[in-house]
Amino acid sequence: MISKYSITAIILHWSIAFLIIANIAFAMIPAPKPIHEFLMDLHLPFGMLVLLLVIGRILWRLGHRPPAKPETLASWEVWLSRIVHFLFYALMILVPLSGWVWMSAENYPVSMFGLFEVPMLPVDQSKAFKEVMHERHEVLGLTTLGLVLLHVIGALKHQYLDRMPFIQRMWP
Numbered sequence: 001m002i003s004k005y006s007i008t009a010i011i012l013h014w015s016i017a018f019l020i021i022a023n024i025a026f027a028m029i030p031a032p033k034p035i036h037e038f039l040m041d042l043h044l045p046f047g048m049l050v051l052l053l054v055i056g057r058i059l060w061r062l063g064h065r066p067p068a069k070p071e072t073l074a075s076w077e078v079w080l081s082r083i084v085h086f087l088f089y090a091l092m093i094l095v096p097l098s099g100w101v102w103m104s105a106e107n108y109p110v111s112m113f114g115l116f117e118v119p120m121l122p123v124d125q126s127k128a129f130k131e132v133m134h135e136r137h138e139v140l141g142l143t144t145l146g147l148v149l150l151h152v153i154g155a156l157k158h159q160y161l162d163r164m165p166f167i168q169r170m171w172p
């Protein structure tokens with residue numbers, strides 16, 4: 001028997017992973033202007049949902065220990081996964097927050113699927129600050145993409161090269 005994450009952890013993991021992967025694709029896939037604008041109308045509220053969900057996920061995680069790691073993992077693998085998971089939690093806050101600060105500096109309200117607007121943050125509206133936030137959001141977003149690739153390669157390595165039921169740990 002393998003030890004598994006709880007159903008709450010699994011639902012949060014996959015709903016947030018879906019929103020993040022969709023958001024990276026929406027922003028980066030080259031598309032004609034009207035399509036890009038439509039996708040960005042989803043990117044902003046998807047990102048705000050990630051921020052909301054990850055606050056819940058972190059609070060929940062503080063009270064619940066993850067299942068024990070498989071004993072066959074090398075100690076460097078255990079440490080690398082701990083670092084990557086910690087960085088994910090930081091980025092899942094910092095990436096959407098940097099987007100929200102940037103859009104507040106641009107005086108551009110974030111519409112949640114046309115239902116309501118997210119309040120704007122009281123931030124500097126100078127050109128220099130807008131440029132800094134734009135750059136930070138891009139760098140943090142691309143760092144997230146790099147970590148997702150590393151994380152998926154790690155999961156696939158354990159599943160198929162080490163031949164252990166690893167992805168099942170995070171699957172209902």
Ligand code: HEM
Nearest residue numbers: 017020021061066081085088089148152155166167169170
């Ligand atoms: C944006 C995409 C993703 C993010 C941000 C993400 C984030 C995370 C985080 C933070 C954890 C650690 C949970 C904890 O202990 O608190 C985790 C675990 C896990 N994730 Fe992901 N994940 C993503 C996508 C994926 C994908 C596509 C796969 C499948 C290939 C996957 C497979 C797993 C597995 C198997 C674990 C358990 C790892 C272990 O037991 O050490 N994840 N993920």
Ligand code: HEM
Nearest residue numbers: 023024027044047048050095096099100103110138141142
């Ligand atoms: C999990 C959440 C998010 C992720 C992973 C993410 C990721 C990204 C990435 C990878 C890019 C493209 C960078 C590049 O072109 O090099 C981008 C662009 C952008 N993001 Fe986000 N983002 C998120 C949330 C947000 C939020 C909450 C906002 C605003 C409230 C936002 C606003 C923008 C804008 C305006 C762009 C520029 C798009 C364009 O070039 O037309 N993002 N984001």
